[in-house]
Amino acid sequence: MLIFATTILLTVVAMIFMMVWNSMPTIKQFGIGFLFGRDWQPASDIYGALPFIYGTIVSSLIALIIAVPLSLGIAIFLVEQAPKKVATPIAFLVELLAAIPSVVYGLWGIFVLAPFIRNYLGVFLQDYFGWLPLFQGRLTGIGMLTGGMIMALMVTPIITAVVRDVLEVVPTQQREAALALGATKWETTKIVLGNAASGIAGAVVLGLGRALGETMAVTMVIGNSPQISASLFEPAYTIASVLAANFAEATDSLYLSALIEMGLVLFLVTFVVNGFAKLLVARVAKGTGTAKVT
Amino acid sequence: MSEAIHNRRKFVSSIMTTVTAACAIFAIAVLILILSYIAYRGIAAINWEFIVSTPKPVGEGGGIGNAIAGSAMMTLLASLIGLPIGIGAGVYLAEFGDKWYGNTIRFLSDTLIGVPSIIVGIFIYTLIVLPMQRQSGLAGAIALAIIMIPIVARTTEEMIRLVPKSMREGALALGAPQWRVTWDIVMPAAASGIATGAMLSIARISGETAPLLFTALNSRFYNWYYDKPMSSLTVQIYNFATGPFEVEHQMAWAATLILVGLILVINIIVRIFTRKKF
Amino acid sequence: MRTFAKIFLATILTLNLILGLACSGDPIGGGDGTTDSSGNISLQGAGASFPKPIYEKWVNEYQKINPKIRIDYQSKGSGGGQKDIIAEIVNFGASDDPMKDEDMEKAKGEILHIPTVLGAVVMTYNLEGVDKPLNLTPEVIAAIYLGDIKKWNDPKIAADNGDVKLPDAEILPIYRNDSSGTTAVFTDYLAKTVPAFKEKIGASKQPNWVKGVGAGAPRNDGVMGQVKQTPNTIGYVEIAFAKANKLPTALIKNKAGNFVDATIDNVSAAAAGSIKDMPEDMRVKITNAEGDNTYPISSYTYILVYKQQKDAVKGKALVDFLWWAVHDGSQYAKALHYAPLPKEVVEKVEAKIYSITADGKPLREKAKAAGE
Numbered sequence: 001m002l003i004f005a006t007t008i009l010l011t012v013v014a015m016i017f018m019m020v021w022n023s024m025p026t027i028k029q030f031g032i033g034f035l036f037g038r039d040w041q042p043a044s045d046i047y048g049a050l051p052f053i054y055g056t057i058v059s060s061l062i063a064l065i066i067a068v069p070l071s072l073g074i075a076i077f078l079v080e081q082a083p084k085k086v087a088t089p090i091a092f093l094v095e096l097l098a099a100i101p102s103v104v105y106g107l108w109g110i111f112v113l114a115p116f117i118r119n120y121l122g123v124f125l126q127d128y129f130g131w132l133p134l135f136q137g138r139l140t141g142i143g144m145l146t147g148g149m150i151m152a153l154m155v156t157p158i159i160t161a162v163v164r165d166v167l168e169v170v171p172t173q174q175r176e177a178a179l180a181l182g183a184t185k186w187e188t189t190k191i192v193l194g195n196a197a198s199g200i201a202g203a204v205v206l207g208l209g210r211a212l213g214e215t216m217a218v219t220m221v222i223g224n225s226p227q228i229s230a231s232l233f234e235p236a237y238t239i240a241s242v243l244a245a246n247f248a249e250a251t252d253s254l255y256l257s258a259l260i261e262m263g264l265v266l267f268l269v270t271f272v273v274n275g276f277a278k279l280l281v282a283r284v285a286k287g288t289g290t291a292k293v294t
Numbered sequence: 295m296s297e298a299i300h301n302r303r304k305f306v307s308s309i310m311t312t313v314t315a316a317c318a319i320f321a322i323a324v325l326i327l328i329l330s331y332i333a334y335r336g337i338a339a340i341n342w343e344f345i346v347s348t349p350k351p352v353g354e355g356g357g358i359g360n361a362i363a364g365s366a367m368m369t370l371l372a373s374l375i376g377l378p379i380g381i382g383a384g385v386y387l388a389e390f391g392d393k394w395y396g397n398t399i400r401f402l403s404d405t406l407i408g409v410p411s412i413i414v415g416i417f418i419y420t421l422i423v424l425p426m427q428r429q430s431g432l433a434g435a436i437a438l439a440i441i442m443i444p445i446v447a448r449t450t451e452e453m454i455r456l457v458p459k460s461m462r463e464g465a466l467a468l469g470a471p472q473w474r475v476t477w478d479i480v481m482p483a484a485a486s487g488i489a490t491g492a493m494l495s496i497a498r499i500s501g502e503t504a505p506l507l508f509t510a511l512n513s514r515f516y517n518w519y520y521d522k523p524m525s526s527l528t529v530q531i532y533n534f535a536t537g538p539f540e541v542e543h544q545m546a547w548a549a550t551l552i553l554v555g556l557i558l559v560i561n562i563i564v565r566i567f568t569r570k571k572f
Numbered sequence: 573m574r575t576f577a578k579i580f581l582a583t584i585l586t587l588n589l590i591l592g593l594a595c596s597g598d599p600i601g602g603g604d605g606t607t608d609s610s611g612n613i614s615l616q617g618a619g620a621s622f623p624k625p626i627y628e629k630w631v632n633e634y635q636k637i638n639p640k641i642r643i644d645y646q647s648k649g650s651g652g653g654q655k656d657i658i659a660e661i662v663n664f665g666a667s668d669d670p671m672k673d674e675d676m677e678k679a680k681g682e683i684l685h686i687p688t689v690l691g692a693v694v695m696t697y698n699l700e701g702v703d704k705p706l707n708l709t710p711e712v713i714a715a716i717y718l719g720d721i722k723k724w725n726d727p728k729i730a731a732d733n734g735d736v737k738l739p740d741a742e743i744l745p746i747y748r749n750d751s752s753g754t755t756a757v758f759t760d761y762l763a764k765t766v767p768a769f770k771e772k773i774g775a776s777k778q779p780n781w782v783k784g785v786g787a788g789a790p791r792n793d794g795v796m797g798q799v800k801q802t803p804n805t806i807g808y809v810e811i812a813f814a815k816a817n818k819l820p821t822a823l824i825k826n827k828a829g830n831f832v833d834a835t836i837d838n839v840s841a842a843a844a845g846s847i848k849d850m851p852e853d854m855r856v857k858i859t860n861a862e863g864d865n866t867y868p869i870s871s872y873t874y875i876l877v878y879k880q881q882k883d884a885v886k887g888k889a890l891v892d893f894l895w896w897a898v899h900d901g902s903q904y905a906k907a908l909h910y911a912p913l914p915k916e917v918v919e920k921v922e923a924k925i926y927s928i929t930a931d932g933k934p935l936r937e938k939a940k941a942a943g944e
Binding site for chain 2: 003008011012014015018019070072077082090093094095099102103104105108111112153156160161162165166169171184185187199205206209210212213215243247248263266267271
């Protein structure tokens with residue numbers, strides 16, 4: 001068991017080693033400034049990662065803002081509300097969403113979701129919330145919002161599956177006790193949710209992990225423009241998609257190095273996000289006292 | 295007064311039931327939308343020849359038989375490498391992983407899950423393709439296995455941790471050694487959860503394109519050797535979809551339909567299998 | 573790094589063996605086996621996606637004549653083809669863009685550039701109610717991408733399109749945002765012809781586009797999709813994408829002052845018109861070439877091979893295939909929207925093929941070739 005666990009350690013160490021080794025040229029040339037540079041101009045050998053870090057984090061956040069309530073709703077419905085006969089097939093169907101390849105989500109995004117946002121959702125948001133900088137600007141259907149929404153669909157089944165498993169393990173006695181005391185179904189659910197909080201937080205982290213690294217689908221709909229714009233309709237760029245779009249063609253050594261350092265940056269972003277999530281989970285677990293699931 | 299409060303509570307409760315049901319219906323609606331769109335675009339190009347033959351130049355027909363075989367072979371090898379390592383690591387994390395080493399491994403697994411698959415592809419390119427001086431099915435399978443391991447490890451851990459403490463304590467109290475408790479009590483109780491995790495991870499890797507592009511590459515031929523470039527459905531779909539020809543685009547949708555169909559079948563089989571056992 | 577890699581590889585392989593799954597076939601780690609058990613000779617090529625349809629056609633037809641020779645070509649991008657030939661993990665690479673000197677130096681041997689066919693980059697657009705091909709000058713195209721021309725009914729566009737009714741709509745130019753050979757050809761052309769473009773954007777596989785002008789899309793299919801989907805757009809794509817999808821393409825004003833279409837003959841003319849500029853190693857850009865009918869945004873695509881082949885049997889197979897491709901193979905080019913090499917260039921290619929050796933001996937001898 002220890003050997004297997006150590007395999008993970010070795011893989012990560014080897015990967016970090018490979019990435020650091022191969023990104024030395026840009027690390028030497030730009031230092032920490034690489035992270036805060038706003039310009040990305042391969043033609044002039046100027047590389048700054050900030051627009052990509054911004055795009056990665058914001059699109060993932062959009063994905064979570066949509067996916068977390070949705071997944072919680074589905075999981076609660078499946079475990080707490082629906083009769084088993086209905087729940088089993090629905091659970092299966094939702095899991096199938098995870099089975100659709102990324103590139104298919106991308107194609108579907110171009111043909112269905114992007115026109116929908118361009119013609120309906122975007123117009124609606126601009127009509128009613130146009131005073132927010134978030135929803136101003138050109139509406140092409142390709143941009144940050146579309147990328148985030150596609151990601152949301154992709155992480156929903158993952159978060160749902162884990163939350164469902166977590167909820168199922170909360171002992172039935174707790175529900176029975178609450179119901180016996182006269183609680184309604186929803187109030188019972190709230191108690192169950194409280195007890196499962198740390199597991200739910202874990203599910204969200206899992207979903208975030210998937211969102212941060214999502215490549216193909218996002219590349220196809222996010223517009224791939226390295227800019228930092230307040231508007232969610234404007235094109236953006238993520239770290240994973242800049243790698244996917246350019247790695248094959250990049251032969252120039254400094255450019256290649258910049259791309260691999262971007263991979264390293266994503267590694268670091270995931271580190272920070274994970275650490276932050278761990279902290280959250282620990283606080284939630286503390287807050288509910290003895291009500292930890294395990 | 296208390297009557298009113300009671301009614302309000304009941305009302306809130308029924309609202310929430312509706313909301314959660316709506317969430318489920320929404321997700322299923324999206325699924326049906328996507329699947330029917332794939333079927334609509336792809337069904338016309340599917341026939342027996344398409345499923346069994348190898349690619350031909352544009353406009354001369356041809357098919358994706360070698361890609362189906364290659365995907366199956368690489369997924370199989372990736373699972374053979376990835377599942378034991380992943381499940382083993384998961385057991386370690388759940389049973390012995392509360393010290394600093396376990397915490398480190400857990401943290402690294404979570405990080406590894408977030409690494410974009412293209413990075414894994416680049417990693418394997420420098421690590422295996424360059425020393426071996428060839429792109430190969432083996433390299434592709436290892437890349438897929440690396441993606442699989444942390445997913446399996448974390449779900450396995452979650453599932454094992456969910457097994458009630460009382461079950462282990464009972465067995466330990468009866469004098470069973472720790473490994474027997476893990477093997478005979480904890481693992482069976484967590485098996486269906488672990489299988490779900492494994493299934494999700496297989497579904498995930500069989501849809502991966504990016505890590506195969508630089509490792510397994512693709513091939514025009516049926517290839518049964520792991521040390522040669524190997525075709526895969528996803529890379530083939532990517533090639534079809536990014537080309538200029540409408541015939542190829544249609545083949546991309548047809549191959550997608552087959553890929554999603556295969557994944558669907560795997561899902562159903564695993565589901566039946568795990569249900570029978572418990 | 574190498575030792576480290578080997579240890580990692582050994583661990584994985586041992587694990588693999590424990591699981592009872594040895595890899596069969598040729599021994600792993602050793603050189604590429606020359607022939608497999610059935611006596612077939614296999615060659616692996618990878619690189620540019622632009623010539624993929626014609627290369628697939630060639631290897632397929634060639635196998636019909638020589639069933640023992642199994643050639644596999646896979647597209648992964650020009651840069652990928654260059655990297656793979658430098659790393660010696662393929663028998664031949666393919667690239668639309670000639671390799672840079674610094675990259676050539678990374679390789680362990682001398683790499684030859686063998687031009688195979690010609691392609692063109694065309695301007696395609698989405699304009700409702702315009703069914704006659706637009707006439708565009710390089711100055712107008714550059715001004716659109718620089719943001720100086722903003723509307724379709726701008727007098728500068730109208731000047732060359734007398735009877736076409738242009739809409740009063742904003743132009744949305746689409747560019748490639750990935751590193752691409754298509755962009756290299758397109759920007760090379762505009763930088764050669766328009767000083768302002770050279771100064772502000774420049775010629776590059778991935779130049780610095782003017783901020784706030786236009787939108788980016790990945791790959792040829794991405795640009796094509798954007799133009800097809802969005803009204804009032806203009807974009808540049810490889811000719812096959814426009815022809816195979818029946819998109820409108822603009823006539824471009826060439827060096828001689830004529831507006832020409834990207835027909836196959838006009839693209840071949842670009843190669844013929846620039847033959848005097850062709851260097852000995854054949855690495856050349858042929859945009860804005862001389863000639864009355866020359867289509868100005870044209871380019872070669874290359875196969876990359878080592879001059880000294882390591883394996884005589886494979887080297888011979890490769891050389892024979894290249895010979896066949898530029899001679900008999902050229903008949904398949906037109907149907908797939910490529911322009912075949914003009915005769916003068918084929919002669920230069922022949923000389924290059926004769927120069928390929930293994931163990932110090934040429935793999936194809938002149939006398940023998942003449943007898944064929």
